[in-house]
Amino acid sequence: MTSQSIFSEFDGSSPSVSLPELSARLLQEQASSWPQLAKGIASLDTVKIREVPCDGFSVILQFNPGRIVSTGAKVDAKSIRGRPCFLCAGNLPPEQKGILAFREFLVLCNPAPIFRGHYTITHVDHIPQAIEPFAHSFLQLAHDLGPDFTVFYNGPRCGASAPDHMHFQASPSGAIPVERDAVDERRRKVLKKVKDVTILTLENYGRNLILLESPHRHGLEEVFLNLLQSLRARSGVKEEPMINILCSFRNEAWRMILFPRTKHRPDVFFKEGEQRVMVSPAAVDIGGLIITPREKDFLGLTAGMIEGIFREVSVDAGTIREIVGSS
Numbered sequence: 392m393t394s395q396s397i398f399s400e401f402d403g404s405s406p407s408v409s410l411p412e413l414s415a416r417l418l419q420e421q422a423s424s425w426p427q428l429a430k431g432i433a434s435l436d437t438v439k440i441r442e443v444p445c446d447g448f449s450v451i452l453q454f455n456p457g458r459i460v461s462t463g464a465k466v467d468a469k470s471i472r473g474r475p476c477f478l479c480a481g482n483l484p485p486e487q488k489g490i491l492a493f494r495e496f497l498v499l500c501n502p503a504p505i506f507r508g509h510y511t512i513t514h515v516d517h518i519p520q521a522i523e524p525f526a527h528s529f530l531q532l533a534h535d536l537g538p539d540f541t542v543f544y545n546g547p548r549c550g551a552s553a554p555d556h557m558h559f560q561a562s563p564s565g566a567i568p569v570e571r572d573a574v575d576e577r578r579r580k581v582l583k584k585v586k587d588v589t590i591l592t593l594e595n596y597g598r599n600l601i602l603l604e605s606p607h608r609h610g611l612e613e614v615f616l617n618l619l620q621s622l623r624a625r626s627g628v629k630e631e632p633m634i635n636i637l638c639s640f641r642n643e644a645w646r647m648i649l650f651p652r653t654k655h656r657p658d659v660f661f662k663e664g665e666q667r668v669m670v671s672p673a674a675v676d677i678g679g680l681i682i683t684p685r686e687k688d689f690l691g692l693t694a695g696m697i698e699g700i701f702r703e704v705s706v707d708a709g710t711i712r713e714i715v716g717s718s
């Protein structure tokens with residue numbers, strides 16, 4: 392880490408300058424000094440949006456050609472080893488700067504944004520993407536970014552375009568449809584209460600998920616880690632279970648939205664020619680904002696195709712009941 396990459400520092404001890412305030416300042420500075428980011432932000436003026444009502448839920452499609460690199464990213468081990476890591480501080484573009492948070496994470500502006508105010512939060516070291524060692528940081532970042540942000544995580548086998556470098560992302564609060572649906576009383580079903588943590592799911596939602604809600608960080612972290620262990624045991628693999636997670640802190644409580652997955656990309660992603668559908672679901676997409684870098688997919692995706700993709704890449708309801716029951 393060179394001091395050249397540091398825009399400002401945040402350690403939580405100076406209450407006069409909050410992390411959201413620093414993040415807003417960073418975005419403003421970077422948009423004026425870094426042409427690639429300015430171009431990325433300007434491209435949001437021309438992205439097209441289309442809402443697709445599905446069975447029991449609806450999604451928003453975003454036609455965003457700037458995301459082709461991320462959606463189409465080769466994330467196999469050989470491709471990853473063969474490229475310089477774009478999240479390592481030493482490889483950042485010279486104009487890119489970040490907020491050093493707790494001397495452990497660097498809050499950076501994402502130059503290919505999906506949102507106005509889209510941040511990538513990278514670990515200062517080149518260490519593998521893994522949530523267990525950083526569950527604490529996840530909750531801390533959501534807390535410090537506050538109610539106007541959602542922090543999200545994509546597992547290394549499940550949507551992270553840099554599975555070799557630990558990172559989170561942050562989006563403006565409410566930009567991902569599941570955030571709204573998660574508070575819809577008609578959908579919410581409490582499965583269990585453990586200590587101060589309420590474990591819920593959403594019914595009739597086209598994909599199966601787990602919500603964790605708690606005002607207490609330690610209990611929440613413990614329940615979350617136990618659930619991951621149960622998922623790992625059930626999936627029978629040593630690696631981290633495939634998962635996408637959103638986390639927010641509002642009204643003095645955390646909410647985590649867990650999407651356990653069975654696969655990263657649907658079969659149609661790998662088809663040739665006309666049959667190919669370039670949808671590569673990560674946290675944002677499975678949360679209901681599907682990014683389509685090609686216009687063909689933006690126009691052609693039907694409710695039936697979306698329902699099929701969600702079913703194909705998500706765990707079934709029985710798996711949710713089983714892992715919640717055993718944790």
Ligand SMILES: [Zn+2]
Nearest residue numbers: 476479517556
């Ligand atoms: Zn790296």
